[in-house]
Amino acid sequence: xxxxxxxxxxxxxxxxxxxxxxxxxxxxxxxxxxxxxxxxxxxxxxxxxxxxxxxxxxxxxxxxxxxxxxxxxxxxxxxxxxxxxxxxxxxxxxxxxxxxxxxxxxxxxxxxxxxxxxxxxxxxxxxxxxxxxxxxxxxxxxxxxxxxxxxxxxxxxxxxxxxxxxxxxxxxxxxxxxxxxxxxxxxxxxxxxxxxxxxxxxxxxxxxxxxxxxxxxxxxxxxxxxxxxxxxxxxxxxxxxxxxxxxxxxxxxxxxxxxxxxxxxxxxxxxxxxxxxxxxxxxxxxxxxxxxxxxxxxxxxxxxxxxxxxxxxxxxxxxxxxxxxxxxxxxxxxxxxxxxxxxxxxxxxxxxxxxxxxxxxxxxxxxxxxxxxxxxxxxxxxxxxxxxxxxxxxxxxxxxxxxxxxxxxxxxxxxxxxxxxxxxxxxxxxxxxxxxxxxxxxxxxxxxxxxxxxxxxxxxxxxxxxxxxxxxxxxxxxxxxxxxxxxxxxxxxxxxxxxxxxxxxxxxxxxxxxxxxxxxxxxxxxxxxxxxxxxxxxxxxxxxxxxxxxxxxxxxxxxxxxxxxxxxxxxxxxxxxxxxxxxxxxxxxxxxxxxxxxxxxxxxxxxxxxxxxxxxxxxxxxxxxxxxxxxxxxxxxxxxxxxxxxxxxxxxxxxxxxxxxxxxxxxxxxxxxxxxxxxxxxxxxxxxxxxxxxxxxxxxxxxxxxxxxxxxxxxxxxxxxxxxxxxxxxxxxxxxxxxxxxxxxxxxxxxxxxxxxxxxxxxxxxxxxxxxxxxxxxxxxxxxxxxxxxxxxxxxxxxxxxxxxxxxxxxxxxxxxxxxxxxxxxxxxxxxx
Numbered sequence: 001x002x003x004x005x006x007x008x009x010x011x012x013x014x015x016x017x018x019x020x021x022x023x024x025x026x027x028x029x030x031x032x033x034x035x036x037x038x039x040x041x042x043x044x045x046x047x048x049x050x051x052x053x054x055x056x057x058x059x060x061x062x063x064x065x066x067x068x069x070x071x072x073x074x075x076x077x078x079x080x081x082x083x084x085x086x087x088x089x090x091x092x093x094x095x096x097x098x099x100x101x102x103x104x105x106x107x108x109x110x111x112x113x114x115x116x117x118x119x120x121x122x123x124x125x126x127x128x129x130x131x132x133x134x135x136x137x138x139x140x141x142x143x144x145x146x147x148x149x150x151x152x153x154x155x156x157x158x159x160x161x162x163x164x165x166x167x168x169x170x171x172x173x174x175x176x177x178x179x180x181x182x183x184x185x186x187x188x189x190x191x192x193x194x195x196x197x198x199x200x201x202x203x204x205x206x207x208x209x210x211x212x213x214x215x216x217x218x219x220x221x222x223x224x225x226x227x228x229x230x231x232x233x234x235x236x237x238x239x240x241x242x243x244x245x246x247x248x249x250x251x252x253x254x255x256x257x258x259x260x261x262x263x264x265x266x267x268x269x270x271x272x273x274x275x276x277x278x279x280x281x282x283x284x285x286x287x288x289x290x291x292x293x294x295x296x297x298x299x300x301x302x303x304x305x306x307x308x309x310x311x312x313x314x315x316x317x318x319x320x321x322x323x324x325x326x327x328x329x330x331x332x333x334x335x336x337x338x339x340x341x342x343x344x345x346x347x348x349x350x351x352x353x354x355x356x357x358x359x360x361x362x363x364x365x366x367x368x369x370x371x372x373x374x375x376x377x378x379x380x381x382x383x384x385x386x387x388x389x390x391x392x393x394x395x396x397x398x399x400x401x402x403x404x405x406x407x408x409x410x411x412x413x414x415x416x417x418x419x420x421x422x423x424x425x426x427x428x429x430x431x432x433x434x435x436x437x438x439x440x441x442x443x444x445x446x447x448x449x450x451x452x453x454x455x456x457x458x459x460x461x462x463x464x465x466x467x468x469x470x471x472x473x474x475x476x477x478x479x480x481x482x483x484x485x486x487x488x489x490x491x492x493x494x495x496x497x498x499x500x501x502x503x504x505x506x507x508x509x510x511x512x513x514x515x516x517x518x519x520x521x522x523x524x525x526x527x528x529x530x531x532x533x534x535x536x537x538x539x540x541x542x543x544x545x546x547x548x549x550x551x552x553x554x555x556x557x558x559x560x561x562x563x564x565x566x567x568x569x570x571x572x573x574x575x576x577x578x579x580x581x582x583x584x585x586x587x588x589x590x591x592x593x594x595x596x597x598x599x600x601x602x603x604x605x606x607x608x609x610x611x612x613x614x615x616x617x618x619x620x621x622x623x624x625x626x627x628x629x630x631x632x633x634x635x636x637x638x639x640x641x642x643x644x645x646x647x648x649x650x651x652x653x654x655x656x657x658x659x660x661x662x663x664x665x666x667x668x669x670x671x672x673x674x675x676x677x678x679x680x681x682x683x684x685x686x687x688x689x690x691x692x693x694x695x696x697x698x699x700x701x702x703x704x705x706x707x708x709x710x711x712x713x714x715x716x717x718x719x720x721x722x723x724x725x726x727x728x729x730x731x732x733x734x735x736x737x738x739x740x741x742x743x744x745x746x747x748x749x750x751x752x753x754x755x756x757x758x759x760x761x762x763x764x765x766x767x768x769x770x771x772x773x774x775x776x777x778x779x780x781x782x783x784x785x786x787x788x789x790x791x792x793x794x795x796x797x798x799x800x801x802x803x804x805x806x807x808x809x810x811x812x813x814x815x816x817x818x819x820x821x822x823x824x825x826x827x828x829x830x831x832x833x
Contacts, residue, residue, distance in 0.1 A: 002058075007050040008197035014778075016575040017047045023573045024051035028059075028338050028541050033565055035555055036545040037574040039803055040772040041780065045192045045342070048545060052176055052340060053193075053202060056312060059174055064115070067108040074101040114173045118203075121310060125281040128274060174540075176313040177334060179321040180342040181350070182708060183208055183286055186315045189342070190285035193313075203280040205304055205311040207320055207330055212286055213301040215293045216264055226490045230442035232301070235264035264299070271298030276306040305330055322351050322532050335538040343708075344544040345765050348558055351528035355506075357494035358522040361404050366488040368397040370444045389434040392426055397492065399423050404521050409512050411736050414499045414523070417508040432496050435489075444487040498523035505530050507736050524733050526740040529562030536563035548768040548801050549574075551761050557745050557754075577803035582831075583781035585824040588810040589817060590789040592617050598787050600723030605638055608645060614722065614787065615651030617814075618696070622658040624821045625783065626829070627694040627714030628682045629659065632701045632770040634725040636666060639698055659696040664705050671704055679715060686714050699770075701725040706770045716774035717825070720785045724796070726763045734759070752795075764799035771804065781828040783821060 004013060007021045020038055024047070027034040038044040078097050081090040180186050186206055193199045210232050211225045219231045275298040279289060293300035308314060308331045320326050321339070341347060375382075375390045382390070403421040418424045435441070498506060505527045513519040525531070536542055536559075544555060556567040577584075591597055592613030604610060622629060633639035643663065646652040655661055662678045665671060678695050685694045694714065699705040702725060711719075727734055738755030745754035767786075774782040784804070790796060797805050811817045 002054060007054045009046065009050045010195045010197060013047075014043070014578050016578065017043050020044070020047040020573065020575060021051035021054070023571070024048065024543060025055045027543055027571065028052060028055040031540050032571060033536075033542045033560055033569065034544075034571045034573060035549055035552060036543060037549040037552075037572075038545070038547065039575070039577045039801055040547040041776045041778075042575065042578050044545060044547070045189055046195065048178075048340060048342065048543075049189070049192055049196050052338065052543075053196065053198065053313065056174060056176055056338075057198060057201065060312075063174075064108065064111050067104055067111065071101060071104050071108060074104065111173075118173075118310060121277050121280060124274075124277050128278060173310070173312065175311060175337040176340060177321060177332065177337055177539075178313060178315050178340045178342065179318050180315075181318060181346075183212055183317060185343060185708060186317065187285040187287070189315060190283060190288075193283055199283055202283065203307075203310060203312045204283050205279060205307045205314050206284065206286055206289060207304055207308070207314060207316040207332070208286050208289075208301075209317075210301050213290060213293070213299075213304065215290060215300060216266055219264075226441070227445070230439065230445075232264070233439070234442060236267050236302075238263040266293065266297060266299040267302065268298060271296055272303045272306055274298065275300070275303035279304060279307045280310055308332060318347070318350050319354050321535065323354055324531070324534070327535075333538070334535040336540050338541045338543070339535060339539040340543045340545065342545050343547075344555075345546040345548055345769070347544065348528050348554065349762075351531060352525045355498070355501075355525040355528070355531055356523055357491075357498050358520055359491045359495050360520045361401065363488040363491045364397055364401040364404065367492050368394055368401065370487060370489060371397065371440075374440075374444055386434075386438065389431065389438075393431055393435070396423050396426055396428070396431060396496070400521075404510060407510050409732070410510050411732055412508045412510075413503050414501065414506060414508055415503040417521075418499055428496055428500050432493065432500065435493055435496075441487045441489050441493075444489060495521070495523055498525075502530070509732050509736070511732070522733070524736060526737060527562065527744075529559050532559075533563040536560065536565070547772050548765065550764065550768075550799055550801075551757060553748065553757070554761060558741075574802065577775075577801075578778050579775055579780065579803075581807055583779075583828060584775060584804070584807060585783040585820065586804050586808045587783065587785050587817060587820065588789075588791040588808060589617065589785050589787045589814075590792065590810065590812050591814060593620060593814045595814070597789055599789050600634065600638075600787075601790075605634070605723065606641065608649075611642055611645050612649055612651065614642070615646050615649060615655075617787065618720065619651060619654045619658070620814075620818060621718060621720065621785070621821065622655055622696060624818065624825060625694075625718040626825060627686055627717045628678070628697065628711065629694070629718045629720065630697045630699055630705075630711060630716055630773060631720045631722060632699050632706060634701055634723045636700050636703070638723075639663070639700055643698065655696055659694050662695060662697045664697070664699040664703055668704060675705075675709070682714050701770050702766045706766065706773065709773055710776055711773045712776035712780055716782055718783045718785065719771060719774045720787060721767055721770055723788045724763055724790055725766050727759070729759065750795075760795065760799065764796065768799075768801060771801075779832075783824055785817075 002022075002025065004018050007013070007018075007025075009017065009021070013021070016038065020036065023034065024036065026032075028051075036044075036048075038047070074097055078094055078101065081094045081097070178186075178189065180189065186208075190204070190206065193202065193204060196202075209225060210219070210228045214220050214228060214232065216232075216235070219228055219235070222228050222231055275292055275296050278292055278296070282288075284292065289300045289304055292298075293303065314332060316330075316332070318341075320330055320332065321334075321341075327333075371390060371394050375387075375394070379387070399422045403417075407420075412420065418428075499508075505525060507524045507526060509522045509524055511520050511522060542560075544559070549555065552572060553567075556570050560570055561567070589598060592610075593616045594613055596610060596613040598610065598614070600610070618629075618631060633642060643652070646655075652661065660681045662674055662681075665674055678697055681695045694717075697705070701721065729735075738753075738758060741754035741758050747753060748757055771784055774780070774784070792810060797808065800808070809820065811820070
């Protein structure tokens with residue numbers, strides 16, 4: 001175990017940070033499993049970095065000497081057995097030692113070869129820094145707009161266009177796989193690595209999607225991630241073909257005719273290799289990698305993937321780590337490596353989301369129409385295998401569509417759905433394989449949805465050109481232009497893939513719209529751990545970390561239990577907050593200024609008298625609290641209805657007299673603008689010496705501003721959570737999930753069912769994330785108002801973070817709340833001076 005200085009922490013660590021690093025180091029060293037709970041604002045990311053990377057450097061530095069020492073000891077023991085008089089009776093033991101020695105020598109050889117490669121890369125990197133060639137390549141981008149029919153013809157079935165770059169062995173060295181929820185959180189992690197005292201010694205790679213890393217403007221403008229992936233694959237394939245057809249003189253042969261587009265100018269083997277080396281020896285986040293790509297005229301996406309093999313720590317979003325096909329295509333393996341999952345409070349729901357899929361009846365019909373038109377146009381030019389696969393695909397789409405359209409809302413096993421839809425006699429595995437290998441979705445992009453096919457494999461006799469010349473009224477008018485540009489078949493593939501998964505792990509849910517008609521079907525993954533148990537089982541050590549990890553049993557039983565790890569084998573580390581008690585004021589507010597009880601249950605949430613009481617509470621709070629106040633509602637609908645009522649009642653006008661009012665936008669594109677305006681207004685108010693004239697922000701629990709947003713210092717002096725955001729208990733998906741947990745998981749120690757615990761945890765995890773937006777560092781301070789008498793319930797209080805619940809006040813007299821708020825902010829304002 002290291003002393004405090006040996007972890008390389010850039011500051012004098014608090015005791016909980018030191019305990020965190022020691023605990024994480026132990027988990028890595030002992031090859032075990034750990035759950036780490038440390039509140040937001042306690043330096044969790046930096047503690048993870050210092051603990052895990054200190055262990056990694058020590059492990060790598062000691063590995064070769066340790067293996068050599070083991071080999072020497074075994075060699076001496078074998079020689080002793082060989083020289084003994086009783087060599088025959090020692091033969092069995094000697095064979096075992098020889099086998100062990102062979103294994104150690106093999107591992108030693110791999111490590112020595114790995115070290116040699118790293119040394120060579122360091123020399124290459126040193127050369128790159130002085131190499132002026134990186135600025136000499138100026139790609140000539142000249143994309144054509146002509147579309148030749150041959151570009152749309154399917155390759156013969158069985159053609160394999162696999163990524164040879166990712167087929168190579170990952171081999172060599174110990175790696176840490178670090179996964180977090182968003183790309184922005186990964187970028188924050190990179191900035192923390194740069195603070196670490198040994199950060200410059202680490203070879204770090206950040207993996208991201210093409211949408212994040214592509215620098216080819218022709219591809220980037222597609223915007224839709226699926227279209228970007230397909231276009232990139234197409235251009236990469238042309239790059240390979242162009243390279244393979246280059247003459248000995250290095251000059252490509254003359255093209256016989258113009259084709260649709262050209263090879264990607266950034267997909268160059270030499271440039272990608274150079275950039276991969278550059279990434280390894282300069283700690284880079286996604287923005288840095290993109291900038292390097294533009295500077296070196298090389299593809300950041302493929303360069304980052306190439307750098308994986310020689311890296312020590314790989315950063316990635318959840319979908320790469322938890323989706324097997326994506327993980328393998330990136331060359332990432334958990335085998336014998338350390339896996340760290342950050343912001344893991346919703347990890348089970350996240351994995352379910354990655355593997356769940358939904359498709360509307362309209363998308364099914366549009367897909368069938370497109371495929372039928374394609375078959376009609378190229379019928380005489382397609383290979384027999386492709387003709388058969390296309391007809392089978394149309395048949396599957398028609399049968400599913402007919403069943404969905406004529407069915408009732410219900411929940412089915414995938415096997416039941418396949419039989420009832422009448423597609424049990426078709427090989428879905430082969431159809432999916434055909435879709436993946438043929439790139440049919442990309443080839444359908446030029447086919448807009450005009451009409452429904454009359455029957456399988458046929459469309460009306462009106463040809464494609466005639467259709468295009470018809471009045472635009474025959475086009476689908478209610479489809480977004482961006483969606484039209486991509487094939488709706490892209491939405492079909494996940495559903496078909498889901499139908500091929502183990503039938504007891506998921507359900508097919510047929511849903512209806514407001515008109516009471518079936519409008520969509522959804523695949524719901526019930527057991528997310530089943531999809532990641534190979535990661536848990538293969539890894540040397542697994543760490544899950546977050547600000548609030550309650551309920552712990554969820555991870556013990558549902559995540560690790562599915563991988564065969566018993567609850568008592570999971571080590572739990574829970575840390576307090578670095579914030580002194582006097583710098584946080586958490587209060588349960590059960591009554592308003594007029595004494596009306598707050599309970600925002602489903603039946604009460606539109607109670608105008610209670611909304612008036614809430615409005616007056618916020619007006620009074622704004623009169624006291626300096627800077628920014630954030631109010632979290634249970635849903636966008638409740639926020640909108642409450643806002644409208646306050647406009648009519650005059651409460652909003654009273655709030656605006658004290659603070660500028662902002663609202664969380666539904667569109668992600670508007671987020672930055674709202675946050676920047678809110679921050680600017682708070683900052684201006686505080687600098688102007690009128691703190692009560694700050695800003696008020698209406699947000700939504702579980703919305704865009706409830707997670708990952710930093711409202712530190714004056715931006716979040718008060719967080720108000722209105723009600724408890726319990727999910728809709730009548731949701732068929734939620735009912736099925738709760739029933740599944742009740743069948744497969746044990747009851748809690750207090751007798752509650754697993755389904756009920758899951759229902760409650762969905763609510764409380766969302767509340768805890770909203771609370772965590774404020775109090776972001778040691779010197780911060782804020783008040784937290786939980787407005788609903790149900791927060792008094794013991795099970796609700798138990799689900800709050802320990803650091804908060806231990807300081808929790810409950811007030812039934814509104815005057816008492818005002819006194820507490822005034823005292824709290826005067827005290828902290830004076831302490832800050």
